Amino acid sequence: MSTQHAVHQTLPPEPERATLEGRNKVLGFWLFLAGECVLFGSLFATFVALRDQTNGGPAAAELFQLPMVALTTVILLTSSLTSVLGILAMHRNKLAQTQAWFVVTVLLGLFFLGLEIYEFVEYYRHGHRLTSSAFGSAFYTLVGFHGGHVLFGILWISLLIAQSFKKGLTVVTAPKFYVASLYWHFVDLVWVFIFTVVYLMGMVA
Amino acid sequence: MSDLATYAERKGLWSWLTTVDHKKIAILYLLAGGFFFLLGGLEAILMRIQLMYPNSEFLSGSTFNELLTMHGTTMIFLAAMPLIFAFMNAVVPLQIGARDVAFPFINALGFWLFLFGGLLLNLSWFLGGAPDAGWTAYPPLSSGHDFSDQGIDYYVLGLQIAGIGTWIGGINFIATIVNMRAPGLTFMRLPMFTWGTFVTSVLILFAFPAITVSLVLLMFDRLFGANFFDVNAGGNVVIWQHFFWIFGHPEVYILILPAFGIISEVVATFSKKRLFGYSSMVFAMVLIGFLGFMVWAHHMFTVGMGPVANALFGISTMLIAVPTGIKVFNWLFTMWGGRIRFTTANLFAVGFIPTFVIGGTTGVMLSVPPADYQYHDSYFVVAHFHYTIVGGMAFALFAGLYYWWPKMFGTMLNETLGKWNFWLFFIGFHLTFFPQHFLGLMGMPRRIFTYQEGIGLDLGNFLSSLGAFTMGLSTVFLLINIIVTLKSGQAAPADPWDGRTLEWAVSSPAPEYNFAQMPLVRGLDALWTEKRNGDGKLLPAEPLAEIHLPSPTILPFLMSVGLFIAGLGFIYHLIPVIVGGLAVTLICMVIRSLVDDPGYHVWPRELEDPERGVDA
Numbered sequence A: 001m002s003t004q005h006a007v008h009q010t011l012p013p014e015p016e017r018a019t020l021e022g023r024n025k026v027l028g029f030w031l032f033l034a035g036e037c038v039l040f041g042s043l044f045a046t047f048v049a050l051r052d053q054t055n056g057g058p059a060a061a062e063l064f065q066l067p068m069v070a071l072t073t074v075i076l077l078t079s080s081l082t083s084v085l086g087i088l089a090m091h092r093n094k095l096a097q098t099q100a101w102f103v104v105t106v107l108l109g110l111f112f113l114g115l116e117i118y119e120f121v122e123y124y125r126h127g128h129r130l131t132s133s134a135f136g137s138a139f140y141t142l143v144g145f146h147g148g149h150v151l152f153g154i155l156w157i158s159l160l161i162a163q164s165f166k167k168g169l170t171v172v173t174a175p176k177f178y179v180a181s182l183y184w185h186f187v188d189l190v191w192v193f194i195f196t197v198v199y200l201m202g203m204v205a
Numbered sequence B: 001m002s003d004l005a006t007y008a009e010r011k012g013l014w015s016w017l018t019t020v021d022h023k024k025i026a027i028l029y030l031l032a033g034g035f036f037f038l039l040g041g042l043e044a045i046l047m048r049i050q051l052m053y054p055n056s057e058f059l060s061g062s063t064f065n066e067l068l069t070m071h072g073t074t075m076i077f078l079a080a081m082p083l084i085f086a087f088m089n090a091v092v093p094l095q096i097g098a099r100d101v102a103f104p105f106i107n108a109l110g111f112w113l114f115l116f117g118g119l120l121l122n123l124s125w126f127l128g129g130a131p132d133a134g135w136t137a138y139p140p141l142s143s144g145h146d147f148s149d150q151g152i153d154y155y156v157l158g159l160q161i162a163g164i165g166t167w168i169g170g171i172n173f174i175a176t177i178v179n180m181r182a183p184g185l186t187f188m189r190l191p192m193f194t195w196g197t198f199v200t201s202v203l204i205l206f207a208f209p210a211i212t213v214s215l216v217l218l219m220f221d222r223l224f225g226a227n228f229f230d231v232n233a234g235g236n237v238v239i240w241q242h243f244f245w246i247f248g249h250p251e252v253y254i255l256i257l258p259a260f261g262i263i264s265e266v267v268a269t270f271s272k273k274r275l276f277g278y279s280s281m282v283f284a285m286v287l288i289g290f291l292g293f294m295v296w297a298h299h300m301f302t303v304g305m306g307p308v309a310n311a312l313f314g315i316s317t318m319l320i321a322v323p324t325g326i327k328v329f330n331w332l333f334t335m336w337g338g339r340i341r342f343t344t345a346n347l348f349a350v351g352f353i354p355t356f357v358i359g360g361t362t363g364v365m366l367s368v369p370p371a372d373y374q375y376h377d378s379y380f381v382v383a384h385f386h387y388t389i390v391g392g393m394a395f396a397l398f399a400g401l402y403y404w405w406p407k408m409f410g411t412m413l414n415e416t417l418g419k420w421n422f423w424l425f426f427i428g429f430h431l432t433f434f435p436q437h438f439l440g441l442m443g444m445p446r447r448i449f450t451y452q453e454g455i456g457l458d459l460g461n462f463l464s465s466l467g468a469f470t471m472g473l474s475t476v477f478l479l480i481n482i483i484v485t486l487k488s489g490q491a492a493p494a495d496p497w498d499g500r501t502l503e504w505a506v507s508s509p510a511p512e513y514n515f516a517q518m519p520l521v522r523g524l525d526a527l528w529t530e531k532r533n534g535d536g537k538l539l540p541a542e543p544l545a546e547i548h549l550p551s552p553t554i555l556p557f558l559m560s561v562g563l564f565i566a567g568l569g570f571i572y573h574l575i576p577v578i579v580g581g582l583a584v585t586l587i588c589m590v591i592r593s594l595v596d597d598p599g600y601h602v603w604p605r606e607l608e609d610p611e612r613g614v615d616a
């Protein structure tokens, strides 16, 4: 355990797994994501059960603008790629590159969030609201939960970038970047399901 | 936070608020869980006074509903869960030869979240009235404001906060058991209690998100006008039932699996025999954990799911009886031919076996869907689940308390008082719940606050109330025992019971760093192996060196206070309070991320005291 604070001039090849603390953190985070799967799974199930209960309001096929949703999907998937590039740079112990790629990731995340807010405002104006129908409740809860995850990820990764200017890449900071990128992939993966189950299947229904 | 402050110097309230030591967190869980256990018991006794005679006017119907709801909710979430966590914290790191848990900070956070969630829930008594829709809180009883008041908001937010605490606690124990085991301690050498903790933690990991979502849906309906459960706007109340039981049935195994672990340890130790059929015990436990996720709809046979679903869920429920039966027989075979010592701990363990078998039997009866149409929502179900939860889990908790008290506190509980505790509890328990089977068969519905005279329910209810008072009396004996022991308890040696597992190799209570050197494990029942094949001392797996430990911190406490405040803000629709509370929590998280904890170092050689025995 005492290796934790040793200053490494050369970062070990897999810095996130170099200490017991790091290994614990990575394992714990995978477990966290496993639980999150159940969380989103339950929200998806709720949505599927209630998607047709529009209570006289607009149905999915009338609301959704597929081109824009496709754009947000591309943006989010690209941000997954940039976070991978960030981790690859981290493994090569290139601080500036790591920071740069994560900054791009955050910017893409913000772009996504902006489009999503715009989308929600549009729907709201068409009378599709949390309170308007069971479909509305299920839609905003599921998609909004995902959006909340994106927001949290943006704040979190920004905080990591900020502290990396002072702390650099060490066996303490590397696991943090690593689990944050795991989180970001997970959030993107959930979006792929949202895109399929909510939007694509909503259009054909 | 100084490097110089030693364990002994850190005393007083502040050290408890800031501790990240699993042994101290265990004591906190025991205190808080014990407090809620007494509170839930008091609520039960008030209900039993009301039901003692027909047409009684001791309580009003609405107060009865509040007591009923709070009793169930408190006992499951605020008493049983934390008491399990108390033993998991006190024992598991020691049993696996670890210095600490994987995430000491998260461990502390889990405790404070549970405590503040519980306090928030109970605050409802003083503000706006307690929740009154049953511990299952089915909508529409719970969702609209037609049937229930603000109490349900306290239920939703209190349980949400407490539930997150339990969930992260589960993650901590999985990571601890996977990553922190001493060299040589393979999975098939883990003590049964550690196995129980492991499987239970996996169940917590997958089950708690389901109730998180149920509570979110209910919260959105109640606070933000969503329509999940509003049938007029297209909602569906059965969704709640599914999610509640997808959580709720695994929850009963979350409670019972560590209890099975405790019974296995206690029975083996006091029979002076190796646990019979260790590997089949492990197999049975894992299988029960797995099947536990397949049976939730046996709580919904009468909802109208149709014959196919009912048949499938009925059969999968019956299947669970098989691994459970394996465990019962293995306990019996462990005792068979053993040199049994009837200490209080073992009395509770032995008393557990027939009691739990009765509970399991009524469970199989309930799992037959056509029969369940008769039993459902009657006192028969009340009898069933009290035989499993009280006769199962609570008996095991008592056994664990008497067994591990010396390791936790360094003193021995009084055995004479302990036996009073056991016999009164055992007799009181059966007197309370055995007649309830028949009350149910004679048609007494559950959750009613009174009944007519002369319809055959008088005697059963009278006996049941007498039994409840007897259990209350037995708890008084436990309290006296604890007070006497704290005042003038006899000091406990490291290994008072001639134990088999690693926790008995360190002094009582364990030193701050648990093991001066990580032990080398050379067989199942690591300490017993050394007693038989070695000189009774553990072999070290590492050289004696300074030990690094995490610093205490107030952040987990503050984070929980923040969520508590935000919860109140939600209940009263006060946006500044919500924002302020959440800000406190988020700022603590930022501080946690920015400020690296250097920890502090301990030199075991300096602390080593020949009187306390060699620590490994």
Ligand code: HEM
Pocket (backbone or CB within 6 Å): B136, B252, B253, B255, B256, B298, B299, B317, B318, B320, B321, B324, B359, B360, B362, B363, B364, B366, B367, B368, B372, B375, B376, B377, B381, B384, B385, B388, B389, B392
């Ligand atoms: C492991 C220990 C067990 C515990 C702690 C436990 C707990 C419970 C609880 C709390 C309830 C009532 C929930 C409510 O409506 O408020 C219940 C109902 C039920 N239990 Fe168990 N149980 C256990 C074992 C079993 C077993 C082994 C079986 C069957 C093999 C079983 C079958 C059932 C069924 C079918 C019901 C639903 C009855 C109804 O509502 O009509 N249980 N149990």
Ligand SMILES: [Cu+2]
Pocket (backbone or CB within 6 Å): B248, B249, B252, B295, B296, B298, B299
């Ligand atoms: Cu069940």
